[in-house]
Amino acid sequence: MKLLVTGGAGYVGSVTSRLLLDAGHEVVVLDNLSTGFREAIAPDATFVQADIADAGTVLTPDAGFDAVLHFAGLIAAGESMHKPELYWDHNVQRSLALLNAVRAAGVPRMVFSSTAAVYGNPTELPITETATKAPTNTYGATKLTFDFALTSEAFAHGLAAVSLRYFNVAGALIREDGTAIGERHDPETHLIPITLQVAAGKREKLQIFGDDYPTADGTCVRDYIHVQDLARAHLLALDVAAPGEHKIFNLGNGNGFSNLEVVEAARQVTGAELPVEIAPQRQGDPATLVAGSQKARDELGWIPEKNTLTDMIGDAWAFYRSHVA
Numbered sequence: 186m187k188l189l190v191t192g193g194a195g196y197v198g199s200v201t202s203r204l205l206l207d208a209g210h211e212v213v214v215l216d217n218l219s220t221g222f223r224e225a226i227a228p229d230a231t232f233v234q235a236d237i238a239d240a241g242t243v244l245t246p247d248a249g250f251d252a253v254l255h256f257a258g259l260i261a262a263g264e265s266m267h268k269p270e271l272y273w274d275h276n277v278q279r280s281l282a283l284l285n286a287v288r289a290a291g292v293p294r295m296v297f298s299s300t301a302a303v304y305g306n307p308t309e310l311p312i313t314e315t316a317t318k319a320p321t322n323t324y325g326a327t328k329l330t331f332d333f334a335l336t337s338e339a340f341a342h343g344l345a346a347v348s349l350r351y352f353n354v355a356g357a358l359i360r361e362d363g364t365a366i367g368e369r370h371d372p373e374t375h376l377i378p379i380t381l382q383v384a385a386g387k388r389e390k391l392q393i394f395g396d397d398y399p400t401a402d403g404t405c406v407r408d409y410i411h412v413q414d415l416a417r418a419h420l421l422a423l424d425v426a427a428p429g430e431h432k433i434f435n436l437g438n439g440n441g442f443s444n445l446e447v448v449e450a451a452r453q454v455t456g457a458e459l460p461v462e463i464a465p466q467r468q469g470d471p472a473t474l475v476a477g478s479q480k481a482r483d484e485l486g487w488i489p490e491k492n493t494l495t496d497m498i499g500d501a502w503a504f505y506r507s508h509v510a
């Protein structure tokens with residue numbers, strides 16, 4: 186298939202691009218490099234540096250794209266509470282421009298990297314696709330809005346749409362030749378990369394946001410999936426996309442890990458002491474988020490293979506040491 190990957194210079198988009206190329210697809214990466222890294226882009230992909238709002242310049246009716254995989258977007262839940270306008274602009278307004286370009290070009294399929302943050306404070310655990318959608322942060326609200334747009338698009342215009350909703354992605358793609366493709370954000374806000382920065386001596390200490398949540402050790406519990414497992418799910422999603430349907434799958438590990446468990450696993454992997462300071466809760470952070478992925482297992486045939494913290498932090502550390510530190 187000929188595929189457009191938006192956000193192919195970002196973490197999940199760059200790893201997925203490589204698996205798509207490995208599977209024999211033709212990949213065009215569209216990225217404005219506002220948060221992504223040029224060197225992360227798969228070398229065998231064609232790269233177009235442009236904003237998703239201008240996707241129409243690439244998605245022309247005669248370009249023959251079979252699908253768009255949409256990863257480009259802003260992802261920091263904390264930031265989305267302070268700068269909501271940025272999130273509505275990137276994750277909704279510009280994404281709708283992309284959707285218009287998809288329709289105008291007659292692209293039949295779209296796979297959207299959504300988020301399980303659309304569910305907000307869960308009323309059931311693990312969270313299934315039919316759970317109440319009540320995002321507690323602007324990030325989740327903007328992703329849910331685009332999910333709704335995809336549902337309408339499938340209904341009205343026959344798009345074959347698939348949304349994948351997941352929580353925290355971790356790990357790196359380690360290639361056979363030893364190269365690694367992993368996670369980098371600037372500034373870094375995510376827990377695992379921050380623990381690695383502390384382990385590498387780039388930061389003095391780790392702040393844990395809140396130890397007074399109603400969880401076993403008082404810190405938030407999150408569902409982590411390995412980026413390789415997540416990228417595989419995007420390939421499987423392409424296979425099940427069906428005209429006129431918007432299929433939605435939650436992807437999760439089945440297990441949640443508390444923030445302190447993450448720190449402990451990072452200590453084991455890195456051998457570093459990792460001093461921790463307990464800081465106030467972060468706005469918009471629910472206590473426990475664990476996604477159920479039975480539907481993905483049944484309908485996509487997706488089974489997470491690297492689901493321990495040691496798998497994930499071990500690969501992330503390999504990437505960090507070779508590329509970032």
Ligand code: UDP
Nearest residue numbers: 262374375376379392393394405444467470
């Ligand atoms: N977190 C933390 N300290 C940090 C960064 C994150 O305690 O320096 C916590 C955060 O409050 C949440 C969990 O780690 O409970 C995962 O947050 P992250 O930002 O990594 O991902 P998110 O769940 O927001 O997508």
